[in-house]
Amino acid sequence: MKKTIIALIIIVLIALFPFVRLDSIQDKYQPVKETSDFEIRGDAVSIFAKGLSYKTISQVPQMIDSAAFEGLFVHLQRSFPLVYSALSIDTLSTHTLWMKLEGSSTQADNILFISHLDVVPVDPKTIKDWEALPFAGEVKNDFIYGRGALDDKASAFGILEALETMLASGWRPAHNYYFCFGQDEEIGGTYGARLAAEHCREQGVSFRVLFDEAGTISIGSVPGLEDTPIALIGIAEKGYISVEVNFEQPGGHSSMPEKENAILSGAAFITSLNDDPIFKPEFTEPLQGFMDHLAPEMSFGLKWAFGMRPLTNSLILSSYQKSATGRALTTNTAVATMVGAGIKDNVVPSSSRVVCNTRILPGYSINDIVDAYAERAAEFGGTVQWYNDYGSGPTASSSYESADFITLGQSIKSTFPNTLISPYLTLGGTDSKNFDGLSAQTFRFLPIPLTKEDLPRIHGINERIHVDAYHDLCQFYIDLFQRIE
Ligand SMILES: [Zn+2]
Incomplete structure (x- = not known):
């Protein structure tokens, strides 16, 4: 059934192709005004x-x-x-x-x-x-x-x-x-x-x-x-913010470890950043402009995919997720950059610390990002605070x-x-x-x-x-x- 629906969608999209207009908008950048030539100096x-x-x-x-x-x-x-x-x-x-x-x-x-x-x-x-x-x-x-x-x-x-x-x-x-x-x-x-x-x-x-x-x-x-x-x-x-996530759990003697501890909670939190990203991919204004300017210059297949937006948005977004640059362009990135725990090799520590850095998409505030981290950290028993009190929001477009x-x-x-x-x-x-x-x-x-x-x-x-x-x-x-x- 699912396959039939997908096949039907594809047929409809192909049928719609003749109605897709995707004209080049590069002409407006052809220089109209004459400028004078000035020779720069020999040295x-x-x-x-x-x-x-x-x-x-x-x-x-x-x-x-x-x-x-x-x-x-x-x-x-x-x-x-x-x-x-x-x-x-x-x-x-x-x-x-x-x-x-x-x-x-x-x-x-x-x-x-x-x-x-x-x-x-x-x-x-x-x-x-x-x-x-x-x-x-x-x-x-x-x-x-x-x-x-x-x-x-x-x-x-x-x-x-x-x-x-x-x-x-x-x-x-x-x-x-x-x-x-x-x-x-x-x-x-x-x-x-x-x-x-x-x-x-x-x-x-x-x-x-x-x-x-x-x-x-x-x-x-x-x-x-x-x-x-x-x-x-x-x-x-993009804006910039780092958060510190702290996990506290009873530690103890490493000869009789419990199944759960602060290091494992921190590790599970970090793993979740990759397996289930906190922030979902989306197109912001600069990327909309990027696609509008470049899609008409692409080959038939790509032009078709871009021309069918917003129907094909999820398809295009998922292809962007395959590269680091693509993810950076379409998401609030979230990556652990510093981790710390432990004071001695035979002591299970009672706390761990993870510092994460996020580059913020236009349209989000620093508080949006901190709140989202707090929600995810809570699932693993962690609490969140700003790291170093430094952050800058994204600029206007x-x-x-x-x-x-x-x-x-x-x-x-x-x-x-x-x-x-x-x-x-x-x-x-x-x-x-x-x-x-x-x-x-x-x-x-x-x-x-x-x-x-x-x-x-x-x-x-x-x-x-x-x-x-x-x-x-x-x-x-x-x-x-x-x-x-
Ligand atoms: Zn520079």
């Missing part, structure tokens, strides 16, 4: 490469290497003289640069570009595997090597290079351009972008649009479109129908012509989350094409960018500055 690459030699590493806030940041600031001032003379520059916190280029219009909008100058450390054990040293600023076989070559000094230097080039040509914008180059994005942005955002709140400064890093031009990572470069623009960012999203798409197509444009959900954290509520739109995009094989280079071994890719990145910002106007 742009060597300036950027040298910037990678400053060890502006983020570990914990107390360990900030002031000398490395001061050295980098001297290098920036020498390398970008027009930027330093035309813009007002402030270090709102200790080592974050806050710059402003005043617009000429009496009705100027405020536009904000964010990137960060800190980098993650390099594991000393892996240095032997680097093809060039991570803090030497070396260019080898046309690749610029070093920590920060992708994340995120590339965008900081690219923005500055684009500005320097345009200022040299006499360009003066109509709008007000702000730039925030953060010092501690890799450890949450507490003393950099957050202070800058607080400054804006105090001064009553808000923004029409904010551009930050995150999504890249992905090659080979989107199933069904493996051969096409796709610009994934983060229109929202920006509109992919907005003029600034379309402008961004057009700049991408202008610099990277065969690229598809799509909204996306940013899975990690960026500095822009600190500005949530201060900008009408926030888009997270780093204009660098990356294959699946390149992705582990971010925060990993042999972080590098091709010289041509760095040129394209600078050209992208030159194009975007003109198109925003």
